[in-house]
Amino acid sequence: LRWGGVVSFFASEHAMRAERVLQRADVPARLVPGPREVSPNCGVAVAFVWEHEPAVAQALRDSKIRFEAIHRYELEDEAQANGSAPAVAEDGDIGKHGDLRRP
Amino acid sequence: MALAASRAVGAVTQDVYLDHAATSWPKPAVVLEAIQDFLENAGGNIGRSGHRRSIASSRAVSLAREQLTDLLGAETPDHLVFTKNATEALNLAICGLAVGRERLVTTSLEHNSVMRPLRELERQGRAVEVVPADGNTGELDLDEWAARLRSGGTCLAVATHASNVTGVLLPVAEMAAIAAESAVPFIVDASQSAGHVPLDLSALGASAVAMPGHKGLLGPTGTGLLYLAPGVEVEPLIRGGTGSQSELEVQPDFAPDKYESGTLNAIGIVGLGAAAEHIRAAGVDEIYASATSLGRRFRDGVAAIAGVTLQGPADPADGVGIASVSIEGVPCATAARLLDDGWRVMTRAGLHCSPAAHRSLGTAPEGTLRISWGMDTTEGEIDIAIEALRAVAERGRNTEPLRTVA
Numbered sequence: 001l002r003w004g005g006v007v008s009f010f011a012s013e014h015a016m017r018a019e020r021v022l023q024r025a026d027v028p029a030r031l032v033p034g035p036r037e038v039s040p041n042c043g044v045a046v047a048f049v050w051e052h053e054p055a056v057a058q059a060l061r062d063s064k065i066r067f068e069a070i071h072r073y074e075l076e077d078e079a080q081a082n083g084s085a086p087a088v089a090e091d092g093d094i095g096k097h098g099d100l101r102r103p
Numbered sequence: 104m105a106l107a108a109s110r111a112v113g114a115v116t117q118d119v120y121l122d123h124a125a126t127s128w129p130k131p132a133v134v135l136e137a138i139q140d141f142l143e144n145a146g147g148n149i150g151r152s153g154h155r156r157s158i159a160s161s162r163a164v165s166l167a168r169e170q171l172t173d174l175l176g177a178e179t180p181d182h183l184v185f186t187k188n189a190t191e192a193l194n195l196a197i198c199g200l201a202v203g204r205e206r207l208v209t210t211s212l213e214h215n216s217v218m219r220p221l222r223e224l225e226r227q228g229r230a231v232e233v234v235p236a237d238g239n240t241g242e243l244d245l246d247e248w249a250a251r252l253r254s255g256g257t258c259l260a261v262a263t264h265a266s267n268v269t270g271v272l273l274p275v276a277e278m279a280a281i282a283a284e285s286a287v288p289f290i291v292d293a294s295q296s297a298g299h300v301p302l303d304l305s306a307l308g309a310s311a312v313a314m315p316g317h318k319g320l321l322g323p324t325g326t327g328l329l330y331l332a333p334g335v336e337v338e339p340l341i342r343g344g345t346g347s348q349s350e351l352e353v354q355p356d357f358a359p360d361k362y363e364s365g366t367l368n369a370i371g372i373v374g375l376g377a378a379a380e381h382i383r384a385a386g387v388d389e390i391y392a393s394a395t396s397l398g399r400r401f402r403d404g405v406a407a408i409a410g411v412t413l414q415g416p417a418d419p420a421d422g423v424g425i426a427s428v429s430i431e432g433v434p435c436a437t438a439a440r441l442l443d444d445g446w447r448v449m450t451r452a453g454l455h456c457s458p459a460a461h462r463s464l465g466t467a468p469e470g471t472l473r474i475s476w477g478m479d480t481t482e483g484e485i486d487i488a489i490e491a492l493r494a495v496a497e498r499g500r501n502t503e504p505l506r507t508v509a
Contacts (some may be wrong), residue, residue, distance in 0.1 A: 008347070010347055010360070013359055015161075018167070020162075020165070020166070032153070043153050044150075
């Protein structure tokens with residue numbers, strides 16, 4: 001999975017809601033610590049596959065989630081690169097809090 | 104009085120908790136599980152960091168806000184603000200919406216969580232106008248309500264949905280419609296109705312609705328909610344860190360962060376979210392029907408006891424699961440103690456933080472004995488309460504009244 005886009009938000013509440021809405025719509029999405037150059041507003045952003053940008057924008061509009069901007073952003077995914085579990089589930093099947101198992 | 108070997112139903116060692124209007128007990132098992140799960144598997148501070156435990160906490164609180172939105176019918180989760188209780192929610196709404204308004208109109212059945220902020224604003228120069236409402240029938244003269252709201256000058260209206268003394272429901276939908284026609288913001292205190300009667304916030308027509316999380320909504324204490332209707336914005340009660348816009352030294356202007364400075368009561372909120380799911384699964388209609396049925400049982404049982412006066416609606420369907428009684432010859436505080444000592448029946452005596460309501464009922468300054476039931480209260484528990492009241496009333500008839508002789 002190659003993330004090519006990031007949505008930034010004003011409030012982390014909205015990032016959490018966006019992640020849930022996208023996962024329910026079967027759009028791969030992942031909460032990531034907000035890249036500084038994208039937004040200083042709230043600590044987290046939602047990464048998605050750029051090809052899904054229209055679906056992401058539509059889902060955010062439909063659910064009336066306030067977001068700051070959608071960015072084209074190549075995100076280095078350390079978790080994927082080193083084979084460890086990501087901080088937060090991509091598809092919600094690791095558990096409702098994400099994968100918090102100790103390595 | 105001996106511990107009642109004669110109690111009709113259940114072991115005497117079994118608690119009969121009939122103080123749900125103060126706070127509900129016990130909480131559903133899912134509430135305890137959600138709190139334990141949160142503390143073990145999340146536990147970071149929400150919205151403050153990007154690591155997995157912070158994100159896990161943020162997700163859990165966000166999910167709770169969604170669960171409450173679904174239960175209560177808010178337009179989006181952004182319209183629900185977490186507070187520490189209904190009192191804080193009411194203060195946020197009242198102090199916020201009173202800005203620039205000269206007259207504050209309310210009813211005679213209000214709790215001090217409404218009355219005290221209003222009287223403070225009165226001390227600062229506003230006018231407080233109280234429209235009489237009948238604590239037994241719930242009747243409020245809607246013509247007078249309309250006349251008050253339209254009698255000139257800027258105005259704010261506040262009313263309780265259900266009396267915390269008698270449980271009677273007020274016609275808040277009609278009152279909200281009149282307020283909307285009069286372009287007057289209207290705050291509803293849903294402290295005794297949320298979780299007990301069907302509530303559709305987006306359809307109610309109020310500007311703001313305050314409620315505790317720990318009464319009918321079955322969450323832990325330390326939780327409350329304020330619903331702010333679309334377009335309604337007020338000044339926050341407190342300002343501080345929100346995890347957002349950290350480069351700015353001024354408060355964010357967007358909900359929910361605008362109103363939720365400082366670390367939230369996340370464990371309470373996730374418990375409240377689980378409780379909301381529990382209530383939704385059970386069905387608020389069913390909860391209301393069950394409370395009504397218990398109310399009829401209580402009313403019928405108490406009506407047969409000499410010396411006991413019952414306040415509240417003749418038909419319990421016109422109220423929530425609350426009844427207020429007075430016992431001839433027995434002060435209500437004594438009655439509450441006897442019920443607890445003898446039958447482990449837990450109630451609340453006195454004025455219930457509602458002196459205005461008791462004055463309008465004619466039960467001030469003594470107050471009443473309030474019995475309030477909840478989602479899991481059984482007919483057997485109501486029967487125990489009736490039996491205990493019968494014994495206490497009998498004692499009252501056969502005892503010389505207490506006299507101060509010196």
